[in-house]
Amino acid sequence: MIEPKALNRGLLLWGALLIVAASLFAGQIAAQFSLATRAAPEFAGLQKLILMDSILPRSAMAILCGAALGFSGALLQRVLRNPLAEPSTLGISAGAQLAMAIAMLYFPALMEGGREAVALAGGLIAVALILSLTWQRGLEPVSVVLAGMMVSLTATAASAALILANGEYMFSLFIWGGGSLAQQSWVPVSGIIWKILLACAASIVLLRPLSILGLDDASAKNLGVALQGTRFLVIGLAVWLATSVTAEVGIIGFVGLAAPALARLTGARSPRQMLAAAPLVGAILLWLADGFVQLAAGSGGERIPTGAATALLGGPLLLWLLPRLRMFEWPSLNAKPAPSPRARRPAWTVAVLVILTGLAAGIALVLGRGPEGWVIARGELLADLLPWRWPRTVIAAASGAMLAAAGQVMQRVTANPLASPEILGVGTGAGVGIAVPLMLLSAPSQIVLLAGAMAGSIIVLAFMLAMSARSGFGPERLLLSGIAMGALCSAILTAIIATGSPQAFMLLGWVSGSTAERLPEEVCVALVALVLLVLPLVFTTRWLDMLPLGRPVGLETGLPIRMSRGILIILSACLTAVASLFVGPLSFVGLIAPHLARLIGLHRPLTGLIGAMLIGACLMVLSDWLARMVAFPYQLPLGLFASLISGPYLIWLLSKGGRN
Amino acid sequence: MIVINRRAVLALSIAAILPDRSAWGQEKRIAIVDWAMLETALAIGIVPVAATELLQFRSIAVEPHVPESVADLGLRGTPNFEMLRMAAPDIILSSNFYEYRRASLEKVAPVFSMTVYEPGTPPYGLAEKVALGLGDKLGRREEAAAYVAETSALILDLRMRLKYHATRPLFIINIGDARHFRAFGADSMFGDVAGRLGFTNAWGQESSYSAAAPVGMEALAGVPEASILIVGPVPPEAENLLPQSGLWNALPAVKAGRVATLDPINHFGGLPAARRFARLFASSSLFSGSASND
16 A cells, blocks of 8 residues: 655655745744844843744744644545545635625624634535535535535635625735734634644544545445534534644645645555645644735735735646646545436427527626615616617626536546636636736737736647646646646736735735626627637537547547647636636636536536527626616626536535436 | 717616706716715815716715715725726716726726825825816816815814824824724825824825734834724724723723724815814813813
8 A cells, every 4th residue: 555665756846845935934033043142132132022022933833824724634535535624625715715705794793702613613514505506416526516616606706796895995905815824922823732732632532443444435334323413523523624724824725735735746555644744734834824925025014815825836836746746545536526307309499598598698788876875777878878888798798608508618628527717727827827928928918818818828738738748647637737727827916916006906806806898899800709719619529529538449430639629628618717807817617617517417518518608608798787776886707607606506516417 | 979869868867866967067077986086076166977886985985975976886895897887977087996987987987097095106196186186177176276275274273273292202093892903004095194194104104904804903112101092993893892902901001091083084084084084083081171082
């Protein structure tokens, strides 16, 4: 089972990283000591206090939070038999954040004493929701992660909308969202320490039943009530650890996912080894990331939040390690979603979708709010408002359709039901592509931005697929590297937004996704792109039909695999780039729409493509309308509404699909 | 022709909701996107028909008072163009922060934009130019010149009054949570005004006002002899937790009671914000003898 060579190499790697982290820490202490000795005698005590009450507890906090997140991730992955489970993919951090945002806005008294209880309640509700929704499907990993990402996204969207609608958008949102480890006392440290000790003790008790839980599906399904109870106990333990961290230092993403994965990749195998190694790896990762954050900080404060830095550090590490280590066994995800009925008359289904989309567009154009309440615009008023409404409605529809088409193609090409522009990091890649000309040129034109977005998304998608092709990636590893890539790109964006310049201001608007002011020329660009990029897809439906079947079938039927994949990849990356230039990276329509098309029975590539595009357009138009109407005249970000609409709907359909 | 007719019709229908322009003795219907422009316009006696994010403006910028008649255009980041259109302005006041949006704004009305903040430039001089430029553009030249002169006289007067107090450097901060703050450097309006009042800014860097990079409280120990001026609003949670923090209480400024909290002021304001800051600062507990530290 254990491969000594891999284990040794792993120990060497982590030992080296530990030394780097420790030397960064030593550097800080030395710097602070020299400050203390140089300070005037009456202030030397203060500098010592900073050493004792700020620098030391901050490092301790980094180590402990990293360990807690790694431990929490390892427990969740073990007990759910799901290599993608972690506090953020299961919506635990986002649930905790939403609960804290609600409490802060509406029950501030609750936050003073019961911060942790509030966070724990939020996290538990999120997990309970996900588990109950996927219970029918035996907590099948793909469904759990899908439901988890939706719950997570919806909760994030809801808390961002709450904060936005209440005005104080920048500061608190970023301290929480970014995660900051700054400390001024030992109280939070001692709070976390006894939780970790308690969790360790509990896990020793639970280790035996846990090792049974790690067995295959067949034996796990026959578990008795007592063991199911143990399972929930372990999940509760993991949630408690993760929400305690969120309550203290905000969202530190990625460590919970990366630590167990990296521990496994570098040699840990047995449950015992995993539970020991994951917290250690997590601790080293976070300590190292925070050390770099402090090193990069000038006297003007930290340049990037620690939560973003963990992704900047862990993302490339994971991307680099994934193709290099092939010998380990990865528990196979049953990557097939539940079967859904086939539409008997697909043409009718498509016709209904066309009518629904038209209806949504009609509402978006005519129904609105004015200074005096709801207005159905007619005549003069309509003529006057249309120049504002039609471009954004058309852009929303076109972008929705493009994202849906991109999602459909990606899911087919990778034969992976979770692949989508959002999950493979292609949307955020487009964002980085937009950021580059924004930072380099004083006033880049739309065309330059579009070129940047296209370059960004093509590079990301090509990179992901090249990696997966080189190492024979299964769907799990592709998803994992997609999540890593997405986290890496958003970390870059967060770091740029942190500069607070006017360009950063534009980028922030783009990230939240706004179709607000669109010029007719931009509508032209969107429509031309839609036609140019989708038409070839219509003629390549045979490829879409064959590619998911895999290489052998493809070769037999004489399919030019390499070329067809290449063309489809470029098409879907361009679709994503154009769409996300207009609506931002945060829609999840690209994931949802193809699923919905399948769930209402449109399985054939062509009807599936058309159906998905119509659904995408309809969802996006409705989201745009809601974003304009809900808090009128305050416009909320479109991306938030797109995920608020799609999330619950997909979750509902997933749980319904299980019962059939 | 058609467009003009339509606008006239719309203006009539809006007139029922919005104030009669003649009541304010104005020739033009003005909409304002930028807060610094809004403040300055109000200060020289111009009442716009519509402006952005008034809920937040009334609670954070506080003054000048915004009449109830002004329509809210929604968030500054994404102003509501339908509402803007319905307000039927003759001119839109904007700033360099919203320059990328000019094309869309110009579809509603001509845009008049000025630079209110520029990286590395102390903003007080720019704010004076904005006031004079606005006065010039909107036929309030005398009011604008008077306001600029009054403001600099006020600052000069306060500088004389505070002459013997300006012995220590000053941190000007805004509290994020119990562990983080944002600092206003010499390139911020508050830093610039404090300098004009004769105070040295303890924050040697440019403002760390970026969104994602709050500074840990321990950085306040970097200049132990400094006083600390907190510009509101202070989050209620921080208000309760900060006095319990050992490090906060160990800061020399906190120990000696050299900490004062000011009511909220627009962080990116124009001359009115400068004036409000100068006035609140001069009457703060730092100089009242009975300094308190909460």
